[in-house]
Amino acid sequence: MRKENEGLVHDYLICSDSMECPLCGKTHEVELRRRKAKTIVKKEIVEYEEEYYRCENCNDEENEFVTAKLNKKNLLNARNAYRRAKQLLTSDEIVAIREQYGLSQLDLALLLDWGEVTISRYESKAIQDEAYDNILRSIKKDPLLAYEYLEKNKAKFSREKYDLIKKSIDENLDEYGKEYLSRKLLESNYVRYSDPSDMNGYKILSIDVLECVISYFAKRVSNLYKVKLMKMLWYADALCYKRYGYAITGLVYQHYDMGALPIGHRAIMDLNNVKVVSEDGYDYTKYHVLPNETLNLSVISAEELDILDQVIKQFKDVIAQDIVDYMHEEEAYSLTNYGEVIPFSLAKKIRDFQQ
Ligand SMILES: [Zn+2]
Secondary structure, eight states, X not given: OOGGGTTOOSEEEEEEEXXXXXXXXXXXXXXXXXXXXXXXXXXXXXXXXXXXXXXXXXXXXXXXXXXXXXXXXXXXXXXXXXXXXXXXXXXXXXXXXXXXXXXXXXXXXXXXXXXTTHHHHHHHTOOOOHHHHHHHHHHHHOHHHHHHHHHHTGGGSOHHHHHHHHHHHHHHOOHHHHHHHHHHHXXXXXXXXXXXXXXXXXOOOOHHHHHXXXXXXXXXXXXXXXXXXXXXXXXXXXXXXXXXXXXXXOOOEEEETTEEEETTHHHHHTOTTSEEEEEXXXXXXXXXXXXXXXXOGGGSOHHHHHXXXXXXXXXXXXXXXXXHHHHHTSHHHHTSOTTOBOOHHHHTTOOOOOO
16 A cells, blocks of 8 residues: 555564663663554454564563553554554544644644544544544545534634634635635625615626626726725616616625725625735725636626626726715715615616716
């Protein structure tokens, strides 16, 4: 199975060490040797590699001994041989899974909602049963599952610890996993709006469409930043609703100082398919939105594209503060209060764009 086993001699010398020999009582060179041995683990005979010391001064009957440390190593080897025979993870493989997510033994036990010392025992002495083994293998393969465990057992970790583990899990995700996770975070903001209503413009949130709209704007508006993007999204949804009776994205907008702001706006900027570069050096971090050429625009209809083009034409060269001021004049803003959802029955009253 392992390469180093190939051509293994039955009993061979590893090295010699000068030590106080417990057999003859003298300090002399003692051989450390390795050989194949058999022992019983969980009522089954397993073959494993055993290490032992040999004293040359003693007779053949009694010339071997092991230290406590060596004994522990042999036991671990025997258990790992049993695990390999039973297709269970070895202790080293369990350590590797833990390190893959940057977790301590206690962290991993808490993450999986197991007893606090469970992992420490699996890495040193106890053999995990198959059910536990399967869970460990699953989180190794699937960082999203590790993330689900983290969310489920969130309360067991400090905020700092949670952030650290989440970061390690993120590092294990491929592009598909990153997109999946970022979508789930945005969707979790919209569970209350899973039916068509006046709140979402009779459109259930479509992240595919949202990502395409953002990219479409970013491609045609140079220097598109977050504040301006959020207003443009609202105007696109409001104008489409005014004309056709349905919104484009399904976002739900709230009244804030700077105008309409969609629920989950941070999660929108964190979508893996939304290309954002953060720029520091201002009073606050600015989020520069860039096009994502990998998206397929076919999810947006011709009517909707026409709406997007009109919004672009109206606001392309307008600075963020001017679009905020422009929005403050809308009834959707003046007739709602801070923090309230802006219903589309008000949004559709937007003023006509200049031709
Ligand atoms: Zn000796």
